[in-house]
Amino acid sequence: MSSTAAVDGPPVRGGRRxxxxxxxxxxxxxAISALATLGELGYARTSLREIAQNSEFSHGVVHYYxxxxxxxxxxxxxxxxxxxxxxxxxxxxxxxxxxxxxTRFGDKLVETLTTEAPMHRLWYDLRTQSMFExxxxxxxxxxxxxLEDMIGRVVLRYAELAxxxxxxxxxxxYALLDGVxxxxxxxxxxxxxxxxxxxxxxxxxLLPRLLG
Amino acid sequence: MSSTAAVDGPPVRGGRRxxxxxxxxxxxxxAISALATLGELGYARTSLREIAQNSEFSHGVVHYYxxxxxxxxxxxxxxxxxxxxxxxxxxxxxxxxxxxxxTRFGDKLVETLTTEAPMHRLWYDLRTQSMFExxxxxxxxxxxxxLEDMIGRVVLRYAELAxxxxxxxxxxxYALLDGVxxxxxxxxxxxxxxxxxxxxxxxxxLLPRLLG
DNA sequence: CCCATGTCTTGACGGTTGTCAAGAATTTTC
DNA sequence: GAAAATTCTTGACAACCGTCAAGACATGGG
Numbered sequence: 001m002s003s004t005a006a007v008d009g010p011p012v013r014g015g016r017r018x019x020x021x022x023x024x025x026x027x028x029x030x031a032i033s034a035l036a037t038l039g040e041l042g043y044a045r046t047s048l049r050e051i052a053q054n055s056e057f058s059h060g061v062v063h064y065y066x067x068x069x070x071x072x073x074x075x076x077x078x079x080x081x082x083x084x085x086x087x088x089x090x091x092x093x094x095x096x097x098x099x100x101x102x103t104r105f106g107d108k109l110v111e112t113l114t115t116e117a118p119m120h121r122l123w124y125d126l127r128t129q130s131m132f133e134x135x136x137x138x139x140x141x142x143x144x145x146x147l148e149d150m151i152g153r154v155v156l157r158y159a160e161l162a163x164x165x166x167x168x169x170x171x172x173x174y175a176l177l178d179g180v181x182x183x184x185x186x187x188x189x190x191x192x193x194x195x196x197x198x199x200x201x202x203x204x205x206l207l208p209r210l211l212g
Numbered sequence: 213m214s215s216t217a218a219v220d221g222p223p224v225r226g227g228r229r230x231x232x233x234x235x236x237x238x239x240x241x242x243a244i245s246a247l248a249t250l251g252e253l254g255y256a257r258t259s260l261r262e263i264a265q266n267s268e269f270s271h272g273v274v275h276y277y278x279x280x281x282x283x284x285x286x287x288x289x290x291x292x293x294x295x296x297x298x299x300x301x302x303x304x305x306x307x308x309x310x311x312x313x314x315t316r317f318g319d320k321l322v323e324t325l326t327t328e329a330p331m332h333r334l335w336y337d338l339r340t341q342s343m344f345e346x347x348x349x350x351x352x353x354x355x356x357x358x359l360e361d362m363i364g365r366v367v368l369r370y371a372e373l374a375x376x377x378x379x380x381x382x383x384x385x386y387a388l389l390d391g392v393x394x395x396x397x398x399x400x401x402x403x404x405x406x407x408x409x410x411x412x413x414x415x416x417x418l419l420p421r422l423l424g
Numbered sequence: 425c426c427c428a429t430g431t432c433t434t435g436a437c438g439g440t441t442g443t444c445a446a447g448a449a450t451t452t453t454c
Numbered sequence: 455g456a457a458a459a460t461t462c463t464t465g466a467c468a469a470c471c472g473t474c475a476a477g478a479c480a481t482g483g484g
Contacts, residue, residue: 041344042345044344045344045345049471057432057433058432058433059434060473063473063474128336128337129337130398131333131336131398131401132254167421168418171395172414176391176418180384180387180391183386186339186342190349190353202384205384260442272464276462
């Protein structure tokens, strides 16, 4: 009856206990392999065997650290979120004028568009999956508000530096920027070499118009 | 050797020829069943057997009318496009003032958000799939410019009626509206009952700001 | 050194998928 | 109405999926 399935946290049996950090380290390691695979193949074509093959382990180990596929994906998504939330915090803290903040924001957007394209398309993939599969919704919606807050910190600081109020609320502005970014991502992935430049131009034009 | 696979158009064998309209009718019939299934389950979870089960035929007939799964999906997507392109043409032709056009556009957006949600999430699903699978890109990009043109007709007419120019180009405006609509769709599908009202309010606020 | 515990590999299971062939059923043609 | 062509059903195939159990391997404490 010694089941090897991971159900809730590190195995605690016979009085001894796996060091939690070692356990979490493996989970994170697998999550990184999973994210790489998901970013390359998308959710629909990613299997647990493919994920394991992109790691240094065999396919059985996935079930040792995660109860099922959904728990793995969820863990990946949470890990991914923690990585990208602080993406713009540096430039928000350091910029001293509205113009500087705006140009640095535009540059950073283009940079992440080109260097982290697989992660971005994965995010859009998972967000769309949540439109079909109820299981994904809690995590996706949580990440979405986290990203919204991240964008909110940028534009609120931008308005503050400009000394003018925003004419729209943050959720609306997030939706606008998200639409522009998603279009740029699609363009970038389909071979449009000007996608990055266009994204920058659009954001640099859009944000000043959002000031009252 | 009498293969039953559909490879290129209606079977032409032995001098006789299937009436093309009958053949196309069946293909369209299957495409409609496929669209219903895809809109309900999403691309990742839709199988050919499931599609056939949602039609009045058995699962083998799919391969008789379509060479493979990809050709079926492509046919669906083309059929879908033809349906939704003219969605706003009526209100563009009939509206006599900018205000009327704007309110009717907002109403129509909310209506399609609620009554055609499965088709909309399918579109976002397929567009995201095209970020991963090269096969989908030609058709997706074609539909995307078609939708862009559709939105373009609305906002260009809106600017014309208002007697003022647009401060952005049509692709940018399409991206902005798309972001707002996608957010509303996600909200609507996750139980947000105010998603429609918020969508309308945002569009009614946004469009006037795009006039010079 | 031995044994208990934690970790990982291997191989298998039931189920599902896209595909396709063989033939039955239907329709069309003469 | 017979013959031929088209249309559809049935059943099978190889491959793949998530899951899981049995056991090999590694590790550390006694």
